[in-house]
Amino acid sequence: MAEEPKVKVINRSGTLKMSDETAERKQSRDIAGRPMGRRGGRRNNRGRGADTAPKEFEEVTISIDRVSRTVKGGRRMRFKALVAVGNHKNKIGIGVAKGSDVTTAVQKASKKAHKNIVVFNMDKETICHEVETKSTGADVLMKPAAPGTGIIAGGVVRSIIGLTGIKNLISKSLGSTNKVNIAYAVIEGLRQQVPRSEWETTKLKGMAKGSFKADKKSDDVKKAAKAVKAKIEKKVEAVKADVEKKATVKKADVEKKAKTVKADVEEKVKAAKADIEKKATEKKAEIKKKVATAKKTVAAKKADAKKEEK
Numbered sequence: 001m002a003e004e005p006k007v008k009v010i011n012r013s014g015t016l017k018m019s020d021e022t023a024e025r026k027q028s029r030d031i032a033g034r035p036m037g038r039r040g041g042r043r044n045n046r047g048r049g050a051d052t053a054p055k056e057f058e059e060v061t062i063s064i065d066r067v068s069r070t071v072k073g074g075r076r077m078r079f080k081a082l083v084a085v086g087n088h089k090n091k092i093g094i095g096v097a098k099g100s101d102v103t104t105a106v107q108k109a110s111k112k113a114h115k116n117i118v119v120f121n122m123d124k125e126t127i128c129h130e131v132e133t134k135s136t137g138a139d140v141l142m143k144p145a146a147p148g149t150g151i152i153a154g155g156v157v158r159s160i161i162g163l164t165g166i167k168n169l170i171s172k173s174l175g176s177t178n179k180v181n182i183a184y185a186v187i188e189g190l191r192q193q194v195p196r197s198e199w200e201t202t203k204l205k206g207m208a209k210g211s212f213k214a215d216k217k218s219d220d221v222k223k224a225a226k227a228v229k230a231k232i233e234k235k236v237e238a239v240k241a242d243v244e245k246k247a248t249v250k251k252a253d254v255e256k257k258a259k260t261v262k263a264d265v266e267e268k269v270k271a272a273k274a275d276i277e278k279k280a281t282e283k284k285a286e287i288k289k290k291v292a293t294a295k296k297t298v299a300a301k302k303a304d305a306k307k308e309e310k
Contacts (some may be wrong), residue, residue, distance in 0.1 A: 001094040002084075004210055011206060015281075025136070028261070031177050036210050047229055047298075053238070054192060055086040057086060057087050057091070057114065058085065058086060058088065058163055059083055059084070059085050059110055059111075059113070060083070060084050060085075060158055060159050060162070060163060061081060061083050061106055062082040062083065062084055062094075062155075062159050062160075062179060062183065063081070063082045063179045064079060064080070064081050064082075064102055064105065064106070064155075065079070065080045066079055067080050067098065067121040068081070069130060070303070077099065078098050078099065078100060078105075079099055079100075079101060079102050079104075079105040080096065080097070080098045080105060080182060081096070081097060081098075081099070081102070081105035081106045081109040082094065082095075082096050082179055082180055083096075083097075083106060083109035083110045083112075083113050084107060084159060084160050084163055084183065085094050085110065085113040085117070085163065086160075086162075086163025086164050087163075087255070088163065088164065088167045089092045089119050089164065090119055090120055090121070090164065090165060091118070091119055091164075091211065092115040092117070092118055092124050092163055092187065092190060093113040093114060093115075093118060093119070094113050094115030094160070094183045094184070094187055094188075095109040095110060095111065095112025095114075095115070095116060096109055096112065097109040097111075098178055099110055103177060103261045109235075115268065118187055118190060118191050120164075120190040120191055120193050121193040121194065121195045122164075122165060122166065122193070123144065123166040123195070123196060124147075125147065125165065125166060126144040126145055126166060126167070126168045126170055127142060127143075127144045127189075127190070127193055128144070128171060128194060128195055128196060129144065129199075130142070131192055131193070132174075132189075132190045133185045133186075133189040134175065134185060135184040135185040135188060135191065136176070136178075136181050136182045136232065137175050137176030137178060138173070138175045138176045138182045138183055138184070138185045139173070139174040139175030139176075139179065139185065140157065140171060140172075140174070140175075140179060140182060140185040140186055140189060141171060141172045141173075141174055142157075142166070142169060142170070142171045142186070142189050143169070143170040143171070144169070144170075145168035145169055145170045146168060147167075147168055148168070149169075150167070150168060151167070151169050151171075152169065152170045152171065153169060153171040153183075154171070154173055155179075156173075156179050156182045156183055156186070157171045157173065157182065157186055160183060160186050160187070161186070163203035164276065165189055205307045211224070219270075
């Protein structure tokens, strides 16, 4: 049998289409003639090696603004990004950063937001209580809402609350329209949420319910308190008596020691006095002797002087 001729496949443009066998054998080469491997593979194959695991936090870029700074050579243009991250439960964070381009600014803001994660309290699918927070000029009011209400909020508040597990909320921005300040005010309001179990009114209700039981147990408590008080008084009296006994013994010892010390001091004083008197008498006698000899010499001189005059 004669071999069937190979059919040439022609594209719509009229050029020959390369067969699969030829494509496998064909090898691209660089300028120096060295063989080159395939760079990216097929387009639908790209990114297959990337990490496809679900992320805990979702990021939302709320705003990107172009900012400028006047320097010596002119104006320096940069970009400021406001990014919020949340896990659609009770964790939320925001970050603000600047960069030379939009991508850098967003990446920096995202890192800051991940560092500043806040964990807040929720009441099912709404906030625990009404709260009004201020951040510089921004003033945000948030109220809990019934199931089915949805999120009634403006742009920034809606973007941030959408990253949490809150499904029903009523909010109103009462102050400045600065997006960064509004975002900080919303985060502060969520941070201030206190669960219902820790409210003052809840604690008072619990105390009121427990008061009836406390009345029944009050007599037993009073009796037990009296018995404990009597035991404590007995112990105090015993300790007091023991302390007084030790104090009297110690006082007697101190008085005894004081007497012996006093006697020693008196003896030493007497001896010192006697010694001083003895020395004084000896010195007095010496002085008298010296005076007598001086008188004799003076008298002798006077007699000699008279003789010479005659």
